[in-house]
Amino acid sequence: QVQLVESGGGVVQPGRSLRLSCAASGFVFSSYGMHWVRQAPGKGVEWVAVISYNGKMKYYKDSVKGRFTISRDNFKNTLYLQMNSLRPEDTAVYYCAKDREIWFGPPGLGVDIDYWGLGTLVTVSS
Amino acid sequence: DIQMTQSPSSLSASVGDRVTITCRASQGISNQLAWLQQKPGKGPKSLIYAASSLQSGVPSTFSASGSGTDFTLTISSLQPEDFATYYCQQYNSYPLTFGGGTKVEIK
Numbered sequence: 001q002v003q004l005v006e007s008g009g010g011v012v013q014p015g016r017s018l019r020l021s022c023a024a025s026g027f028v029f030s031s032y033g034m035h036w037v038r039q040a041p042g043k044g045v046e047w048v049a050v051i052s053y054n055g056k057m058k059y060y061k062d063s064v065k066g067r068f069t070i071s072r073d074n075f076k077n078t079l080y081l082q083m084n085s086l087r088p089e090d091t092a093v094y095y096c097a098k099d100r101e102i103w104f105g106p107p108g109l110g111v112d113i114d115y116w117g118l119g120t121l122v123t124v125s126s
Numbered sequence: 127d128i129q130m131t132q133s134p135s136s137l138s139a140s141v142g143d144r145v146t147i148t149c150r151a152s153q154g155i156s157n158q159l160a161w162l163q164q165k166p167g168k169g170p171k172s173l174i175y176a177a178s179s180l181q182s183g184v185p186s187t188f189s190a191s192g193s194g195t196d197f198t199l200t201i202s203s204l205q206p207e208d209f210a211t212y213y214c215q216q217y218n219s220y221p222l223t224f225g226g227g228t229k230v231e232i233k
Contacts, residue, residue, distance in 0.1 A: 035222075044213065044224055045164075045170060045224045045227075046224065047221055047223065047224070059220050059221075061221045062221070095169050095170070100172075100175060100181075108217060108220075109217060109218070109219065110217065110218075111217065112158075112160040112175040112176070112217050113160065113172060113215075113217075114175070114181060115172070116170045116171065116172070118169050119169050
């Protein structure tokens with residue numbers, strides 16, 4: 001069965017960096033677009049970034065553009081989110097998520113998400 | 127950005143009740159809408175895609191409809207395991223956006 005397991009969260013000071021990982025199993029990782037989505041404590045869900053199956057197309061929410069980088073290693077079946085210049089408003093549980101279909105167009109557009117991970121908590125605080 | 131507006135933001139209902147949640151997009155999104163369920167301390171779970179198609183394994187008590195800007199999620203007979211927060215999400219254009227959520231509580 002599909003499993004997505006995030007790791008790398010923790011407490012970090014404003015302005016510092018953190019790298020999240022998402023280990024995927026139970027499906028052909030290299031065939032699917034993958035997302036990072038976050039949820040601030042007690043708040044709603046917010047999309048952060050998406051990457052195509054081959055890593056060539058990446059799209060970001062405006063507020064993280066230039067600070068966050070999504071990447072993937074299809075040999076290690078792992079998705080990453082490099083987060084630099086962290087701000088208190090980046091505090092959230094970060095989930096990785098998988099596109100439902102194999103899709104060669106812009107990742108995440110026209111195709112929905114079918115599986116979500118359990119999340120990893122990032123706290124940005126001095 | 128496409129704004130997704132859900133209503134109500136919360137509701138109280140009893141087991142066996144019929145529940146309807148609405149979601150409105152600020153511009154047309156065709157049928158590129160999903161519904162998610164989230165329970166406390168857990169990640170979201172996908173319920174519905176393409177506005178009305180059930181994800182595999184989702185009970186038939188869930189149904190959904192809509193196209194363009196107006197969408198609904200209906201639970202025909204609320205079960206104890208259905209008490210959760212529900213979100214709509216559009217995947218028509220970047221950034222992907224979610225509604226603010228509807229918390230379904232036990233009356």
